[in-house]
Amino acid sequence: MSFKEDEFYKNTIATVNSRINRILFAAVVVPVAFLVFTWLDIWVVPYDYSIFLTVYTLQMALLQFVLNHFSKKRIMQYISMYVGMIAIIGFVTILGEKNVVIITISFAFPPFISCLYYNRRFTNIISLLNYIFIIANQYVKIVVYNNMSGDYMGYSPDALSHFISRMIGITIEYIFVVLVCYRMNERTYTTLNNLIKVNEDHNKAMKSLHDRNQYIIKINKEIESKNADLQNTQFRIIEFISECMESHNVYSGSHLLHTKKFVEIICNELRHEGYYLEDLTDQNIALFINAAYLHDIGKLHVPDSILNKKGKYTPEEYEVMKCHPEEGLKLLEYLPKIGDGTFNEIAKQMAYCHQEKWDGSGYPNGLSGIEIPLCARILTAADVLDALISKRLYKEEMTVAQAMEEFRRCSGSHFEPCIAQAVINSQLVIDAVKKQFVQQEGYSNTEELGMEESGTEELGTSDKK
Secondary structure, three states: OOHHHHHHHHHHHHHHHHHHHHHHHHHOHHHHHHHHHHHOOOOOOOHHHHHHHHHHHHHHHHHHHHHHHOOOOHHHHHHHHHHHHHHHHHHHHHHOOOOOOOOHHHHHHHHHHHHHHOOHHHHHHHHHHHHHHHHHHHHHHHHHOHHHOOOOOOOOHHHHHHHHHHHHHHHHHHHHHHHHHHHHHHHHHHHHHHHHHHHHHHHHHHHHHHHHHHHHHHHHHHHHHHHHHHHHHHHHHHHHHHHHHHOOOOOOOOHHHHHHHHHHHHHHHHHHOOOOOOOOOHHHHHHHHHHHHHOOHHHHHOOHHHHOOOOOOOHHHHHHHOOHHHHHHHHHOOOOOOOOOHHHHHHHHHHHHOOOOOOOOOOOOOOOHHHOOHHHHHHHHHHHHHHHHOOEOOEOOOOHHHHHHHHHHHEOOOEOHHHHHHHHHOHHHHHHHHHHHHHHHOOOOHHHHOOOOOOOOOOOOOOOO
């Protein structure tokens, strides 16, 4: 027996033992029926014979039931297997011992039932035991009870001759039964062996696929981790460049850091109020926040004499300053692609359109309404908010409450109404953030302390923050 067959055999024993036990309990119905038919005078069967068959069948069924109940150990399952099959052989033998029922074909039942175990060796053993019981049965009927008369007649040469003749016919029939059982077992074994092999191949393939998938997942996680590290590095480089750019403008202090925080606050409030839910995902908000660092990058191309001028701009100087959105767009065209490029696109939109106004009075293109990208509309509000509440030497800072009044006044003109309202709704948060900024920064820039007070009248322009 191969390892595969043995494993399947072991896994099958308990199930088949339970089925054999049910067959034995069901067989008790036969002798009980004999008793009932005899009592009703329908069919006369000796009472002692019916009672003996009933007691035998019930005892064997209960014995196997007990064995099955304590069959956690493999040896008990083996014992139960043999007890059950021998009980069936005994039942068939006793049933055929009298002339009550002529059921020669019933002698084939035990070999056929043994096939349920899918074990060729066991079926061969049961077939041999069954044949021995057939011989014993026929010898008792023909020789001991002379010519199957039912009465003991002693030894008779004619009876012995009849027994031999009878056994030749039965043996030929039984050989046919054994061959059928053998063929059934052989075919079943081949089929099961193939199924087991297919199942093992399938399990190996699934395990291999699972291992490969786990490896791919591992590689993907490593790639994602490296990509995340690379992207974080890229953002830190952008932050560093922006801070270097910020130092180019002595008036703006920590404007980029402030604007980035206010973009975050406005985005979260808009989403809380149910606006632009499809656009304001966590991922997009993170991109908006990081891209805000680059919105004034075009000022690198504005001469220091204009960028850091103390007083008001001349019309010519103002026109130069108004070019910084376009210059920012040009610079960002050279920014290496980050991720899938979404960040690059958002950064360009913010740099190019953050001076546009909701009513179309802004620059460089006079865009209005939703022609202005959402990220730029949000940035415009954040940009102006910081310009209003931040202290500059050329102007005094507004209180947060005063800035809120400006947003109410400019709602629908400078700002999209829902964005202006998001700023107003966030007044308490903005006030707390402003105090945190003041505490951290102290506005101690010595260069700014030497500047004379002056300012611009244009609300929220980035030209003089």
